[in-house]
Amino acid sequence: MVRFSRVALAYPDARGRPGPEVLRDLSFTLGEGSFTWILGPSGAGKTSVLRLMQAALRPTAGEVELLGIPLSRARRRDLPPLRRRIGTVHQEFRLLSHLSAWDNVALPLRLAAIPESTVREDVAELLDWIGLTGKEDRRPEELSGGEQQRLTIARAVVTRPALLVADEPTSELDARQARRVLALLTEMNRMGTTVVVATHSEDLPERHPARMIALEGGRLVADG
Numbered sequence: 001m002v003r004f005s006r007v008a009l010a011y012p013d014a015r016g017r018p019g020p021e022v023l024r025d026l027s028f029t030l031g032e033g034s035f036t037w038i039l040g041p042s043g044a045g046k047t048s049v050l051r052l053m054q055a056a057l058r059p060t061a062g063e064v065e066l067l068g069i070p071l072s073r074a075r076r077r078d079l080p081p082l083r084r085r086i087g088t089v090h091q092e093f094r095l096l097s098h099l100s101a102w103d104n105v106a107l108p109l110r111l112a113a114i115p116e117s118t119v120r121e122d123v124a125e126l127l128d129w130i131g132l133t134g135k136e137d138r139r140p141e142e143l144s145g146g147e148q149q150r151l152t153i154a155r156a157v158v159t160r161p162a163l164l165v166a167d168e169p170t171s172e173l174d175a176r177q178a179r180r181v182l183a184l185l186t187e188m189n190r191m192g193t194t195v196v197v198a199t200h201s202e203d204l205p206e207r208h209p210a211r212m213i214a215l216e217g218g219r220l221v222a223d224g
């Protein structure tokens with residue numbers, strides 16, 4: 001499902017030359033249907049690992065294989081269809097502020113040219129699942145932080161991705177809202193989605209024990 005083999009990553013500097021390596025010699029495999037925590041202090045490289053898992057970046061050395069596709073051999077035109085099979089939840093929500101809750105969730109289906117009758121059914125089901133029935137017409141700014149975060153999860157999973165990659169999905173939330181978001185992620189996993197969550201919270205992995213990959217200074221320091 002996800003395989004990192006001796007991965008290194010360096011972001012380009014201002015002149016376009018490779019800067020210092022922020023990930024080094026990372027190797028691990030995540031099986032289909034697994035749930036994995038990516039842990040580590042600020043700057044450890046969690047977001048960089050997740051960007052590779054979202055096919056948003058290619059490694060500077062080594063290989064990242066996503067859903068059977070090695071990124072080193074993927075052509076530029078292979079990437080958008082691959083990305084559509086990966087649900088992403090960003091730290092900073094990235095909801096579209098001028099669209100209603102309903103239209104934010106419907107957007108990925110509409111972009112994939114899904115018939116409007118199916119869109120209606122799927123969006124209604126998901127808004128119900130995340131507890132936003134009755135708030136369909138509100139714009140993101142008219143929702144609480146927790147509601148916005150749940151909306152980003154609904155948008156990420158509405159296309160039923162095989163892989164869900166979430167970056168600090170509870171960092172802005174109070175404990176009750178964080179538990180609710182965790183429940184949505186574990187429910188997706190129970191239904192068969194492979195889930196990867198980066199966090200620096202210690203509380204969440206305690207609530208949902210699963211494999212933990214710990215990073216420090218761009219290296220893997222614990223896996224288990």
Ligand SMILES: Nc1ncnc2c1ncn2[C@@H]1O[C@H](COP(=O)(O)OP(=O)(O)OP(=O)(O)O)[C@@H](O)[C@H]1O
Nearest residue numbers: 011012022040041042043044045046047048049200
């Ligand atoms: N676009 C970028 N260009 C250059 N360096 C970057 C870029 N993004 C991240 N870095 C650097 O890569 C290293 C790892 O950053 P990353 O965001 O992956 O860590 P993180 O563990 O997710 O941190 P946080 O918990 O603070 O979000 C840091 O040294 C950071 O400064």
